[in-house]
Amino acid sequence: MNGKMFCFQCEQTAGGTGCTVNGVCGKKFDTAGLQDELTGALIGMSLAVEKYGPNADTDRLMLEGLFTTVTNVNFDNGSIAELTAEVRRATAALAPSCSHGCGGCGGAEEYDMKALWDADADIRSLKSLILFGLRGMAAYAYHAYVLGYVDRKVKNFFYEALVAVAKEETMDALLPLVLKVGEVNFACMELLDRANTETFGKPEPTQVSFKVEKGPFIVITGHDLRDLAMLLEQTKDKGVNVYTHGEMLPANAYPELKKYPHLKGNFGTAWQNQQKEFDGIPAPILFTTNCLMPPRPSYSDRVFTTEVVSFPGLTHIGAEKDFTPVIQKALELGGYAEDKEFTGINGGKCTTTGFGHDAVLSVAGAVIDAVKSGAVKHFFLVGGCDGMKPGRNYYTEFVEKAPKDTIILTLACGKYRFNDLDLGDIGGIPRLLDMGQCNDAYSALRVATALADAFKCGVNELPLSLVLSWYEQKAVCILLTLLHLGIKNILLGPSLPAFVSPNVLNFLVEHYGIAPISTPEEDLKKLLA
Template identity: 45%
Template sequence: MEKMFCYQCQETLKNEACTNNGVCGKTYQVANLQDALIKASQLASFKADKEMKLQIIHNLFMTITNANFSATDISNAITKTYQDKSIDELLSLEMIENFDADKHSLQELVIYGLKGMSAYLYHALQLGFENEELFDFVSDTLGYLTQEHSLEEYIALVDKTGAMGVKAMELLDRANTSKYGNPEITEVNIGVGDKPGILISGHDLHDMEMLLEQSKDSGVEIYTHSEMLPAHYYPAFKKYKHFRGNYGGAWWQQQSEFESFNGVILMTTNCLMPVRESYKDRIYTTGVVGYDGLKHIEEVNGKKDFTPLIEQAKKCQPPKAIDNGSIIGGFAHAQVSALQDKVIDAVKAGKIKKFIVLGGCDGRHTSREYYTEFAKALPKDSVILTAGCAKYRYIKLNLGDIDGIPRVLDAGQCNDSYSLVVIALKLKEAFGLADVNELPIVYNIAWYEQKAIIVLLALLHLGVKNIHIGPTLPAFLTPNITQYLVEKFNLGTISSVKEDLELFKIS
């Protein structure tokens, strides 16, 4: 008998569903509570004021893969959201009685898109940027999905979700750049110093700002991990002399990297893995992140007090070196626009023949070694555009440059995928093309969790075709819905490096 049913991430068991415990590490009890929280949010959406709409956004973010493993936290969120039904009643509640597999597939696609969108809205909110239209859309759509609709209406909703995803990504981009400046080309140290450190992981730049400010005279150095690497690209953070560098790689390597770091770790958003005893006493959570037995930093009147982390870090040993040298990033849309003439000249001269969007998420499966081998196999007249932690598969390879333009242009976090959209649209305009699909751009994107889903829906809404995602297609897509996406957008997946290079006409 199934104890749970979850197939929202790429690593779901056998690419079908996790039915006993999650591959991510969540228990079936937590998985079921997350389902109950989504249902509570749907019921609450019908009479939601602004405060409740913000709670719903928080709820959706909590249920993203690897964000919150705490049954207590999720139960508390259910109570805050909807008190008219017990958790057992919510779990047994069928929102739509007449089950149709294809309609259900589209409903799941929208819900996972809303989860990703809520992550972007949450980050923008932390910086004081709001959009009532987007708040309304998230809440209203959750309610809409409890009602019976035609297949065509659900397809239209998928497109609208993509349209709203573009707006959400633009909002977050505006929030980040207004607050911290436009990312600029930056060489980031990946070695270590001889002082104790705090390692900050996740995605939240507002947490980063508060931690840097509070620790600047402490004698403790701050390192980024995984998706926090792009914080180094923002001008506002460069004034902090104790902002040391980046430690480690993608989220799935954290269990060994957190051990060797020796210092204190702060998890600001999703990408937490089950915590090992060897560093459990050194890791803190904040925001939507939850894990039973860890210390949590609460927000009070918009502020967080990171004093406990800083004081504990002072007593820790310096990090153990696992890398040396540096990596270069900071190629968000404003920086690439500044290089536009140089890029266009290189294309016209035949020195750049292809741009490959090789961004997205990384993960544990050995099948993801494909992306490293794909990057290695690309000819020297190709440039990789990336955002997200998938870059750790190739950003340390030293693939060289073309007339001073690095062959790997890192725009930032998965949150910064908007930059890749803007870059493509600006190149289309610069070359005088009518359709973005006429550009010499290949989309070969890795996905893992739900923020990748909203990025995909945004790209589809913008009319981008021939996107290949991998290592597998989402398990929640039925054969009929997959066929629809193939026929309308030529959506595909990956095969072998050799076959895909031929398919993409890269030689």
């Protein structure tokens, strides 16, 4: 470790080019180096799998390893090093003649990530799109995996694509693989949708309060519904309420989760506000997936992690999923002495979520009639990640200025910019429809394709525009899915990815019409023309 790093996988990367000393996310240079080492080991394991075939250990380690390298997941050097050692042991079990760093074992050498970061700009750009897309997709595959849902084709593709990152050096070979990431991610999101709905029921439109009741409580954040279900079961009859945070908000709409009366509502807003919102909070916070920021001293004693999330000095809940320490901390802190009223960013006291594809398509007839009558002129999908860099107020202004005869579909944590606004309805159809977490982009695509079938046209011919915000790698794999499906004229912001080279950007503009956001007024005028 020489005190240097290179990372440009998230939207807030330093100078819009790359973090080279420490990460803007809080990741230190040595942690970045260990994550690169882990990625190189995963590529080495993929090379061994290419020759000898996968097994349950390599499948698990692939998902855990890639998920660990997603932004704001793991800041703990010890756990990253141990996971790398596990990957090497699994590789050695496949290719016993191969030791770390050696050749001659039939092609299981680890990959030096410096070769990627120092590559030709266009090759680096395409390989980064593949790698970052895989990292995002691994998060979705992991959530399905822990619920017992797997797709062999999805799992095999992780190995195939990582081998290509190591071997392929031409744009002609890499471009089709970029789009294949999108194709496979669509299948992965479909798998996760099935895992969630078959396990927890189909989401139902549900009003969620921002009020926190007096007494002990726990805040749970992230994306993993299984962790929430286990926490709810373990806190049952304990006098401890549970509140969602961030991307866990849509969990309030699942029947098998909302049946617990002590799941009370939602605390706080999007992930980047946590250091302010958790400051001195009289309750523990459980992080189940990414979106962890380095905790401040005022609340670090009450932050717990689980799954692949880890941070030095925090209590980690292991695979046994015994949340007793979290519950004990809630009882010790005691919560608020009186009910406490909180609001969203715009002053609203509640929001409504649960408009998944089943809920929306159940009223598809009314939606189609509203379009045919002219009551609904346009649909906007305004969704994606929230973040810290200036310029994201664009999305609030866009939604506020959208004409009253338009409907806003939204998903992921970017919705916290406007999800407490009262936009009214059109003939009983709410103008703001929260479709869920980032992975629920699948729901939006299901609705879009159903509308296209109803109007006997392509998705690009619908009165539908996509205005997306991005931050990390799950947004990357969703964007690649949209491109795979041929969806064009997407507006992307608040800035374009640093890892997209000028030539690759020109390709995306020429073939898909991708464009950066400008101002809400200009973009609305263009999209409604």
